[in-house]
Amino acid sequence: MFKTNLKLVAVSTLLLLTSCMQGLQNFEYADGSSSVADATVNLPPIDKFFKMTKTGDLGSYINGAQLWVEVTDSSCGLTTKDMAQPAKPYAQNLQFPLSLKAGCSYKITLYLGKLDPSDSNKILETYSWNNSPGTISKEQIDQHIANLGSTSVASALNLPIELAISQAGQDAGIAFVESTNVPVVPTTGVNPTGNLLSGSTPLPTSSVVTPPADNPVVTPPPVNPTPAPTGSVNLKGAEALKVVNAESGSEMNLGDAFGGKQYMFIVASAKWCGPCKQFYALINDGIGQGYDKNCSFAVTGLSGGGREYRDASDMKNTMKSNDLEAKHGFIVSRSTQEKIFTSLGSSITGYPSWMLVKSDGTVVKDGSGGFDFGGKEMMDVCKGGS
């Protein structure tokens, strides 16, 4: 807790310095109008961005990939597609210059994709963030600018990500920020449906961004706090991801699933995936042979119904019918499952995928996209042989 506070103070200081250095700049829309309170706008600190960017290097999955944003203006018939430079760290450069027009609504989607090296216009593989971010209007963006630091338009709109307006350098732009905080009920400006509240007055400059002049160092409120590691487990952020245990139906942090062991064998599985059940047998056999001496096991199963698991009890039944105790199963959303792997520098290229990871976040074996277990070698680690 103390460490977290220190971190927040440090982040706050950084914000203040950045704020002072950037000064006042106008944010102009395509119609020439200006937004309010530009001066308070700053990018959040790096660790508030997408978790997969937290390490500063997106790892093998991002190799050759690009991140871009697509902005569709359905109401005014405009489409903007700006490609981001594949610079790293992405988190500091995730800005997309845009011209927004008053009276239009914008749907903003973030994509991660791989491009054909020989043809940059050919997209080989794409991944768009789950849950379409929805639409947001210029007015709401203005309101967000006004409220930035005290509340979140994105949260108010129930978006999976926060939207922050940035003025890095001379460019106005949009930055996407992972929304890990519980949505704050806005006290001004924006109601929970995202509509402007009539008669509301935007908050004054946030204490996060603009401190009193005589007290330049303030402790910011815990907006998007970096989740504290669970115990001694540090999975580069993945330890704090919420999972639901198939046996108990209780929500917990992934890090808690370590259960004091040194290693965890993490499997990405899906209900429709027949071969994923091979892992059930492997784990069951391994536990019977003492492989749980050093290892815990986390079989993550996709939720969503249909061909996926309906809920924890559905996964529990499937696991039990495959002779594996449901306490090793965890229901997760697709985005959480992806984050578990990407946080650790891996990826899910198909089902099943797996990793053997140490409690300090070191990936001992990465089996994403294949059945090649590394078999005995890997299990010997679990048994304490090496």
Next chain:
Amino acid sequence: MMKRILGLSLLSLMMACGAAATKEINRNGNDNVLGMGQGNGSICGDTSQDVSQNPRLIPIQQLSGSNYKMCDIMKSHHSSGGKATIFQFTSSDCLGCRDEAREITDFINNNNLSAQVKHYVVFVDNTPQTAATIASFMSTYAPIGMQMDDLNGASAEKLYGPGDIEFPLAMIINNNGDFRVKKYSDKSQTVTGITQSLVSSAK
């Protein structure tokens, strides 16, 4: 006496043939869903039957959007000399299906069966988001296969029968109308083993 023995033999033979034509195997715990059968020369069999009893009638979609029954695709293949057709149902991110597709490809190539055996890969999740993955799947694991769609997975679910569907899932038909549904949980045979058998019993 001889006539009586002959009559009984014929009766037994007829019963045996009848049993073969309607033989049911347990398809996902439901005895009322047919998982294999003989066509006795009719590729589509009794077209008045429900697809639970005659899965050859289950439609799949060409990339053009046209729907065809699997047995009609086999008919078309037969008209150009084909003996068997493999319909491999898959999700784009199913690694086991990729492996199976590669096995099928190797089986066809290594046995010079490309004129006799057609391989269709039927995707249940073809969307703009998965298109690149599917293209990679096809070019890497099923380069001599043809892509088909089952956009909402309804055909795959009919083929699988009651219960929770699992992939890999395949249907193999020959030009005699003999067919076999291969589920992942059925480890008694492989898709290529079944195909080999159905090629052998083809016309």
